[in-house]
Amino acid sequence: MSSLLVGVDRSASSRRAVAFAARFASESGATLRIVHVIPWSQYTFSTPSENEVRSTRKKEEIAAAESQIMVPAIAVTDEFDVTPTTTVVHGNPAEELVSIAARLGDAHIIVGRTGDSKFKQVLFGSTPGKLIQIASTPVTVIP
Amino acid sequence: MVRATSIDDTINEAVSPVANFISGIIFFSVKIGEPGDPAYVEIPIIVVWLIVAAAFFTVYLGFQNVRGFKHAIDLVRGKYSDPKDAGEVSHFQALATAVSGTVGLGNIAGVAVAVSLGGPGATFWMILAGLLGMSTKMAECTLGVKYRKERPDGSVSGGPMYYLRDGLAEIGHKRLGKFLAVFFSICCIGGAIGGGNMFQANQATTQLVNITGGEAGPLADWRFAVGIVFALGVGAVIIGGIKSIARVTEKIVPIMAVLYIGACITVLVVNFTAIPDAIGQIFVGAFNPEGIAGGVIGVLIQGFRRAAFSNEAGVGSASIAHSAVKTKEPATEGFVSLLEPFIDTVVICTMTSLAIVITGTWTDPNIEAGVETTSAAFGTVAPWFPFLLAVAVILFAFSTMISWSYYGMKATGYLFKDSAKAELVFKVIFCVFTVIGASLSLGPVIDFSDSMIFAMSLANILGLYFLARVIKREITQYRAKVKSGEFAMVDQDH
Numbered sequence: 333m334s335s336l337l338v339g340v341d342r343s344a345s346s347r348r349a350v351a352f353a354a355r356f357a358s359e360s361g362a363t364l365r366i367v368h369v370i371p372w373s374q375y376t377f378s379t380p381s382e383n384e385v386r387s388t389r390k391k392e393e394i395a396a397a398e399s400q401i402m403v404p405a406i407a408v409t410d411e412f413d414v415t416p417t418t419t420v421v422h423g424n425p426a427e428e429l430v431s432i433a434a435r436l437g438d439a440h441i442i443v444g445r446t447g448d449s450k451f452k453q454v455l456f457g458s459t460p461g462k463l464i465q466i467a468s469t470p471v472t473v474i475p
Numbered sequence: 476m477v478r479a480t481s482i483d484d485t486i487n488e489a490v491s492p493v494a495n496f497i498s499g500i501i502f503f504s505v506k507i508g509e510p511g512d513p514a515y516v517e518i519p520i521i522v523v524w525l526i527v528a529a530a531f532f533t534v535y536l537g538f539q540n541v542r543g544f545k546h547a548i549d550l551v552r553g554k555y556s557d558p559k560d561a562g563e564v565s566h567f568q569a570l571a572t573a574v575s576g577t578v579g580l581g582n583i584a585g586v587a588v589a590v591s592l593g594g595p596g597a598t599f600w601m602i603l604a605g606l607l608g609m610s611t612k613m614a615e616c617t618l619g620v621k622y623r624k625e626r627p628d629g630s631v632s633g634g635p636m637y638y639l640r641d642g643l644a645e646i647g648h649k650r651l652g653k654f655l656a657v658f659f660s661i662c663c664i665g666g667a668i669g670g671g672n673m674f675q676a677n678q679a680t681t682q683l684v685n686i687t688g689g690e691a692g693p694l695a696d697w698r699f700a701v702g703i704v705f706a707l708g709v710g711a712v713i714i715g716g717i718k719s720i721a722r723v724t725e726k727i728v729p730i731m732a733v734l735y736i737g738a739c740i741t742v743l744v745v746n747f748t749a750i751p752d753a754i755g756q757i758f759v760g761a762f763n764p765e766g767i768a769g770g771v772i773g774v775l776i777q778g779f780r781r782a783a784f785s786n787e788a789g790v791g792s793a794s795i796a797h798s799a800v801k802t803k804e805p806a807t808e809g810f811v812s813l814l815e816p817f818i819d820t821v822v823i824c825t826m827t828s829l830a831i832v833i834t835g836t837w838t839d840p841n842i843e844a845g846v847e848t849t850s851a852a853f854g855t856v857a858p859w860f861p862f863l864l865a866v867a868v869i870l871f872a873f874s875t876m877i878s879w880s881y882y883g884m885k886a887t888g889y890l891f892k893d894s895a896k897a898e899l900v901f902k903v904i905f906c907v908f909t910v911i912g913a914s915l916s917l918g919p920v921i922d923f924s925d926s927m928i929f930a931m932s933l934a935n936i937l938g939l940y941f942l943a944r945v946i947k948r949e950i951t952q953y954r955a956k957v958k959s960g961e962f963a964m965v966d967q968d969h
Binding site for chain 1: 556564567568718721726795796799878
């Protein structure tokens with residue numbers, strides 16, 4: 333396993349996933365990349381006024397993700413001997429994680445269990461659930 | 476307490492002379508024959524103006540409306556989208572926003588007017604006008620993206636006012652360009668208030684009155700009150716900035732469009748034995764109409780006029796909505812915008828028309844030509860079916876009003892250098908006219924709304940002719956890039 337890919341959001345379980353991945357990376361010598369995917373689809377509907385400022389919003393969303401999700405996630409890795417790289421992208425979380433993993437080659441995806449209600453999972457599916465379905469690399473889900 | 480009807484009448488009396496005066500100018504017609512003669516026909520110059528432009532761009536751009544159709548669908552599906560542009564406005568989103576502004580009461584009420592006045596044959600000419608209109612739409616949306624303005628804060632504005640000003644300046648017609656841009660903006664404000672607002676409010680209110688018992692029902696005397704409710708809804712979104720309402724509408728409208736088409740198909744299925752006869756009526760009526768004022772030309776004018784009002788090709792409005800897309804090649808949005816008149820006119824308008832022709836409601840003299848005709852057609856399926864139409868009508872009207880308020884606001888912004896105060900004044904006026912529109916009887920509203928929307932096309936199409944070479948160059952170089960593979964499909968699994 334040459335690289336570890338950990339997908340994060342704001343949840344506590346994703347912090348635990350980062351801790352797990354950081355320990356794993358420092359022990360195995362694999363590289364660690366922390367990824368946050370901002371949920372987005374090209375097929376949603378928006379008003380003209382939203383479209384007008386979309387580019388600005390995209391930058392704001394990325395900046396917010398960097399400061400509110402990435403900074404705390406990197407802080408979790410401080411106690412381990414590993415220097416993570418980070419990526420923030422827009423898209424479908426599971427699909428983006430799989431495609432980044434495919435580009436990295438020999439990768440292992442690690443995510444936290446999102447803890448969505450059963451109702452939400454039935455309706456929208458969960459990211460770990462979808463990852464297991466579509467990933468071509470090993471996936472570890474941290475409770 | 477003043478009775479509501481008297482308020483309606485007062486508003487009617489005050490607005491009608493102005494509306495009649497403006498529509499008299501815009502709809503200046505060439506008269507052929509003597510009034511009273513069956514062959515007598517009035518040909519509004521403006522309709523000829525739109526159709527000639529559509530035919531010209533169809534030929535001049537090399538029938539891209541047919542040849543570029545598949546490419547347009549590939550673009551909308553994101554097959555050519557750069558993965559780095561995820562999170563920006565996609566082709567699909569730009570198209571969907573423009574379509575929700577375009578698909579409105581023109582598709583339901585306007586078509587009914589066309590068939591009532593022009594007979595079933597109007598459907599044929601409407602479809603033809605829709606197919607040709609795809610080319611005009613392509614021309615204006617390509618320019619919209621090419622000459623859009625990106626502000627320092629990253630926000631994007633585009634549309635005819637920018638390409639008229641900057642595009643014409645580039646080819647040495649700076650003063651003309653400035654004049655046309657201002658003319659366009661003024662008409663756009665009028666069009667937003669007329670067709671984009673009053674007409675929508677009027678027809679949505681009519682349908683509400685209809686399904687609650689008609690003129691004898693409780694709402695008949697309270698049209699202005701219904702208008703106030705609409706105005707509050709629109710105001711909440713455009714002045715109050717309550718995005719959730721807008722978002723919900725934007726999400727529901729596509730579902731409604733599918734539901735509306737489904738409902739029309741149901742009307743067709745229930746009356747399936749009448750389908751062959753209806754198709755026969757459409758073709759016979761298109762070339763050899765009986766009892767229609769003006770004969771073939773009379774039918775043709777009705778079809779063309781309603782198609783143009785519905786899909787707005789040549790008017791320039793949609794170019795404002797399409798301009799926000801993220802793309803490096805302006806022509807891509809030109810191709811995508813081809814689909815808009817197709818969805819609007821060739822699919823949705825045709826559905827309405829078939830429902831009306833098959834059920835024969837257009838021949839009933841007791842039904843006022845407009846949304847009532849469509850409602851009666853829906854009523855042949857089940858008594859509750861017109862309620863479904865009412866929901867569709869209200870949502871279509873609402874989303875069109877939101878889109879047009881934006882177009883009007885951008886035009887105001889252009890005239891007043893993006894002054895927030897001027898834009899706010901426009902929004903308030905817009906809401907006031909929502910109430911006025913709901914209160915008026917159909918005649919003055921439809922004339923005023925038509926005339927203002929069509930007036931936009933005077934400046935826009937003149938600009939398109941001047942910039943025709945620029946448009947062609949843009950599309951040709953883009954086509955070459957696609958052919959050579961320089962602009963290639965992106966591997967979506969990157």
